[in-house]
Amino acid sequence: MYNTIILDVDGTLIDTEKAVLKSLQKMLAIEYNITKEVEELEFVWGIPGSSSLPLLGIEDTEKGDILWNVYMKEFMDSISVFSGIRELLSTLHERNIQIGIVTSKTKIELEDDFMPFGLMKYLSFVVCADDTVLHKPNPEPIQKFLEISGADPSSSIYIGDTTYDYQCARDAGVSFGLAVWGAKKNHGIDAKHLFNHPNEVLEFVTE
Numbered sequence: 001m002y003n004t005i006i007l008d009v010d011g012t013l014i015d016t017e018k019a020v021l022k023s024l025q026k027m028l029a030i031e032y033n034i035t036k037e038v039e040e041l042e043f044v045w046g047i048p049g050s051s052s053l054p055l056l057g058i059e060d061t062e063k064g065d066i067l068w069n070v071y072m073k074e075f076m077d078s079i080s081v082f083s084g085i086r087e088l089l090s091t092l093h094e095r096n097i098q099i100g101i102v103t104s105k106t107k108i109e110l111e112d113d114f115m116p117f118g119l120m121k122y123l124s125f126v127v128c129a130d131d132t133v134l135h136k137p138n139p140e141p142i143q144k145f146l147e148i149s150g151a152d153p154s155s156s157i158y159i160g161d162t163t164y165d166y167q168c169a170r171d172a173g174v175s176f177g178l179a180v181w182g183a184k185k186n187h188g189i190d191a192k193h194l195f196n197h198p199n200e201v202l203e204f205v206t207e
Contacts, residue, residue: 004099006100008159015182022075022078046163100123101125102142103128107128127141137167177193
């Protein structure tokens with residue numbers, strides 16, 4: 001049973017896949033004259049721009065991130081909260097379960113893409129890409145969360161949708177639950193729990 005629930009954001013709490021990939025595709029074409037199919041950009045999913053943009057030949061990642069965020073605004077209408085997430089967070093909060101997020105988003109990206117949905121009120125601790133030197137799949141982001149929250153790794157679980165999330169949790173010594181509702185694939189991910197719907201998480205938290 002868990003008394004601390006740590007959640008990823010993209011692909012776990014909110015569905016941003018179309019916005020993230022389509023905005024990147026458009027930004028690359030217009031700003032860098034790089035033409036890519038959306039499928040060719042799926043590797044960026046789950047890691048920060050500082051890690052993914054160099055793999056596309058963009059050396060000035062700070063500028064690239066700023067431009068990417070500008071184009072993201074054109075696709076904001078396609079972002080939505082996954083079904084069942086509001087109810088899950090509300091119930092966990094009522095049960096006094098500690099809830100937080102570890103995300104590859106920067107603080108500005110979190111403010112732009114996530115905060116408008118009104119879910120921050122349920123979160124006790126937040127770790128963004130700005131908060132650590134290393135990023136997923138490195139364990140540092142979850143280690144940072146454990147440090148600031150004082151949570152016990154043995155009673156904590158990280159729920160995410162990618163292999164980067166799994167590797168981060170594994171190497172930080174916390175259990176991993178796969179958010180099947182948002183995961184593009186689950187082969188090669190040795191998750192302790194497979195959650196097909198957010199409400200299934202409630203079966204594994206302390207009363």
